Amino acid sequence: MLLMKDIIDDKNPLIREISQPVEMPLSKEDEQLLLDMHEFLVHSQDEELSKKYDLRPAVGIAGVQIGVLKRICAIHVLTYNEDGDVKKVDDYALVNPKIISHTEKKSYLKDGEGCLSVNDEVQGLVPRYAKVTVKGYDVLTHQDVTIVARGFLAICLQHELDHFDGKLFYDHIDKNNPTMPIRNAIIVE
Numbered sequence: 001m002l003l004m005k006d007i008i009d010d011k012n013p014l015i016r017e018i019s020q021p022v023e024m025p026l027s028k029e030d031e032q033l034l035l036d037m038h039e040f041l042v043h044s045q046d047e048e049l050s051k052k053y054d055l056r057p058a059v060g061i062a063g064v065q066i067g068v069l070k071r072i073c074a075i076h077v078l079t080y081n082e083d084g085d086v087k088k089v090d091d092y093a094l095v096n097p098k099i100i101s102h103t104e105k106k107s108y109l110k111d112g113e114g115c116l117s118v119n120d121e122v123q124g125l126v127p128r129y130a131k132v133t134v135k136g137y138d139v140l141t142h143q144d145v146t147i148v149a150r151g152f153l154a155i156c157l158q159h160e161l162d163h164f165d166g167k168l169f170y171d172h173i174d175k176n177n178p179t180m181p182i183r184n185a186i187i188v189e
């Protein structure tokens, strides 16, 4: 199982490398790797397990973050209703996911983004596309998927896909006006 010690941070030059597409059909090793990455996310959001293994809660992880330069990422996003109950779960373990279309309209997370590979808190708003359509192969369901994502999920996907190209969330922050609300953009809570 993956632990925090397996995750590289942004001081490691590898984090800026370009990840390569994965050849299909998927090897057993790559499939297992993706399942482990997804499991890490589930554990990281579980109160007991995250404490036990000292995991930082995360909704997404990309291959490069465990030192594997392949275009693979996992997502585990829980959406809660007003009563605090889980309303929806978005689970993916994706191979070669790609944005095939997006809106011009932007959105951003109200309090900015964080990253498993960024240990310091970085203040600043990160502009993202408000809606993206992502295509890829999903290991959890063993099929090609087309994900039409808005809001938080859309932001997570863009954050993870950025990792494939060596980009980090803070690269998108306006250095001169990091917390100035982004014009015409949807604020995602």
Ligand SMILES: [Zn+2]
Binding pocket: 114, 115, 116, 117, 159, 160, 163
């Ligand atoms: Zn990240």
